[in-house]
Amino acid sequence: MLSTIHADHVSDGPNLDLVFKALGDQTRRELIARLSDGPAMVTELAEPFNMSLPAVGKHLRVLEKAGLVKRAITGRVHWCSLNPLPLKDAGGWLGHYQKFWDTTLDSLSEYFENDIDHDG
Amino acid sequence: MLSTIHADHVSDGPNLDLVFKALGDQTRRELIARLSDGPAMVTELAEPFNMSLPAVGKHLRVLEKAGLVKRAITGRVHWCSLNPLPLKDAGGWLGHYQKFWDTTLDSLSEYFENDIDHDG
DNA sequence: GTAATAGTAAACCATATGGTTTACTATTAA
């Protein structure tokens, strides 16, 4: 049975490129962390960073194109909010490999209990 | 209580940059998928791709620098193997946001049962 | 010893990334 533990048919796609690339920058991960506390305007988001406003604006656009940030414009203020669904996709991809780093009895039993499609 | 559900003190660092950047390319994710079946030599890894051998070699070096691939040289053959631990780091970061995309009763109860340090 | 194989190194190219500054638009406030 243990020989069947491997990762076939892992869901993938070009959108995962955008999501993982967006996550591959500490500034953007900090923006996500901030937005997980609730929506914020661009100036507010930029304030903690030692970086120009246009630079933060670019990072926000990268997050937006990855689907991680949604923007609602009211007057001159752009309210940014976190859309966590692409994080779920990324987590789903990583989840296929969890068994390789976490081979305790608990995680193994979780794997066999919860994951129906072990081999496709 | 629900107002306390947010992600403070998320572990982060420059190594996560390398890991997420490494994952932000479909070729490299496919290399990881292949290596999750067991070690392989470079030529073997390159075979499925419509890409030159040096190109695959570069991708492997990106994975290596992110700590995701280990290399053992025996003679002229480089045996590459997957090191899943950086995936665990990436998964750990994403895990802090799981509650935002997965707010079913099950995941919420899991969150309150398993995650000790809810607010730091 | 000669030829094939495994793989990297280096030079090159086009495009992307991450930052800057300056200039601009649009909205709000005095």
Next chain:
DNA sequence: TTAATAGTAAACCATATGGTTTACTATTAC
């Protein structure tokens, strides 16, 4: 209406990325 504020746009720059081809080293096989 004039000034301040929020934010983008555009031009620019240095470096990184993802690919190529050609050349090279080292090992294995005949």
